[in-house]
Amino acid sequence: MVSQRRSHLRRTRLVHRHPFSFVTNFCAIFVTALASVLSTYYSDVNAADASSKDFILQILPREPRPKRSDLPPSKLPIEFLKGERIAFLGNSLAERMNLFGHFETGLHTRFPDKELVVRNFARPAEEVGVQQRSADYTAIDDPLLAFGADTYICFFGSNESYAGPDGIDAFRQKYEQYLDAIAKGYPRDDVGSAPRFILVSPIAFESTADRLLPDGVRENEYLKLYSDAVAAVAEKRNLAFVNIFNASQILFSEKPGMQWTINGCHLSDAGDREIARMIDHEVFRSASPASFGSPHYELLRSWVNDKSWVHLQDYRMLNGWYVYGGRRTWDTETFPREYAKIRKMAAVRDRGIWDLAQGKKVNETPDDSATGDLFEPQTRFGEPRQKYSEADTLRYLPPAELIAATTLPKGFELRLFADETRFPDIAKPVQLNFDNRGRLWLACMPTYPQWKPGDSRPNDKLVILTDSDGDGVCDSSTVFYDKLHCPTGFEFFNGGVLVVDQPRLLFLKDTDGDDKA
Incomplete structure (x- = not known):
């Protein structure tokens, strides 16, 4: 009996100890594998980082800066060097x-x-x-x-x-x-x-x-x-x-x-x-x-x-x-x-x-033709190794087709108020709000995500859409202000509009009743 109990206890201990040993061994293997993966990953990242820095130095090289002429003292009245x-x-x-x-x-x-x-x-x-x-x-x-x-x-x-x-x-x-x-x-x-x-x-x-x-x-x-x-x-x-x-x-x-x-x-x-x-x-x-x-x-x-x-x-x-x-x-x-x-x-x-x-004549606008070309990265859309939810061929439905293809809850109706085929200024809207006259205001930013060097100055807009006859369809659009840069939001305030004009906050107001700031 004793030997059988001891044998049973030994078996019991083995049974209780085995899962722990398995987990320990698994964790050790997992940690080792993870360390290997991370090592490879960070090695790749560091290599990519080094490659990136090398490329940056090619495009933005640190030009040698030989010793500059001594500056006059910081004493009023200040004197400047030529080209300072x-x-x-x-x-x-x-x-x-x-x-x-x-x-x-x-x-x-x-x-x-x-x-x-x-x-x-x-x-x-x-x-x-x-x-x-x-x-x-x-x-x-x-x-x-x-x-x-x-x-x-x-x-x-x-x-x-x-x-x-x-x-x-x-x-x-x-x-x-x-x-x-x-x-x-x-x-x-x-x-x-x-x-x-x-x-x-x-x-x-x-x-x-x-x-x-x-x-x-x-x-x-x-x-x-x-x-x-x-x-x-x-x-x-x-x-x-x-x-x-x-x-x-x-x-x-x-x-x-x-x-x-x-x-x-x-x-x-x-x-x-x-x-x-x-x-x-x-x-x-x-x-x-x-x-x-x-x-x-x-x-x-x-x-x-x-x-x-x-x-x-x-x-x-x-x-x-x-x-x-x-x-x-x-x-x-x-x-x-x-x-x-x-x-x-x-x-x-x-x-x-x-x-x-110096009193010389200059062009009406700066000539940036010799300032270099930009790199146009290829899109990753359609990359076979990527998983996308989009269709193989993108097709944006015209408003009428979109309405017909939309399933609505009972009691709801979908109507088109305005679209950019009739009002091109409302392309790429980011926020909308109604004023106290029932007009729809849109903040639109075709410049997103930011201005591209060499392009014209940003002309993102605040646009007012008006339904003059109350039939639920926009009759006219007015550009309230068109010198914005990525206007991510706006709010009516004190008879005007507070609008984000990256990187500033502007207050715009119509002071003569022409619906323009």
Whole structure:
């Protein structure tokens, strides 16, 4: 009996132990296999990554940068070298110069023979301690490094001022760390020559007389503290400091209401012009020679703004999550070529700006014919190794056939209100909404997923569809606004429309009753 029990126990132990051993062995085999697969996968990925980087370097090569001439000191009045490369860094004060261009136009007017190369890298809400970028922003290339600035004009302090007096010490410390990081990470040449910095104060806050907005009293108390902090950083590091806080506060207090800003802190076109005068006068210690508003000035400014828009597609390429972020595909050839073309297009506009500033004639529009070709990737549709739900041959049903082929729940009816065969402007709609007059508004973006370098400027639209006789069929369409770039949404507000115009939010309003903004 004993031997039988022991034998039974041995068998029992084996029975209980066997599943565990099997699972253990299976897991060991699985982990080994998985490790092998992952090793192969990451080996392939690394090889593809290396291949991708090699290709990128072919399209966007790092040209040798021999030692640059020594810069004049960062001391007012500022002097520039011929061909000096100037970058704007900072918050919305600088970023909105992309829209209006008065300060840069003044630079070229003052120094027509210097042929200055100016690029704006500012971003809304940027702080010395906070620079938000999409994932892998520099995976293809770093636009700031590719530009290679000699001088950085820095606009910080406005957003940081919301921290109040308690944030002053941290702001000064972070500003110095930021300057050190830029100097170390972005030298002027291959021998490591340090760039030059010019520090600009924040502007004052304009009292708006709008009860829903701040009155500016406390805001200006804080902004004055942060303007003084910028001055202290500049003094400590022997850098030029441009104080526009005091002058802007005087300007903003001359008349009540929003004369120079759109909300108290963001400049309008008129405000950008006046602040440009102030900066120019402070930096160069003399009145600007620019004839603001003259035909020649406005022509030069139009070229400056066009160049700024082209450059914006470089340092803030619209669909960044697709270009270099989480949705970046294995297509490594398309976007490096786009970066290269965009930078050549910006250089074409530089030449036009210099020629205009020097009194030479230029073409009515920039000639981009020599800026290179783009890569056209082949579609993966129809690839035999892919599984698709689409039919072998795509055929889009005409509206009448679509209605006839549609199965509807009981009590429902499907009617055609409008389609692009009758109203071509409504192609590729992304959002619709009805206004309080019963009209249907559409946001349409044929530019999606983004503008292609070399194409005409984006003309995505807000379109109004009207049923005049109430029969449920659209009778007319009106383009409310057609200078949008991928308008992903809109909402009616305050007698107008808030619309996303990548990368901005616009307020559009019909002020004369013609159904156009």
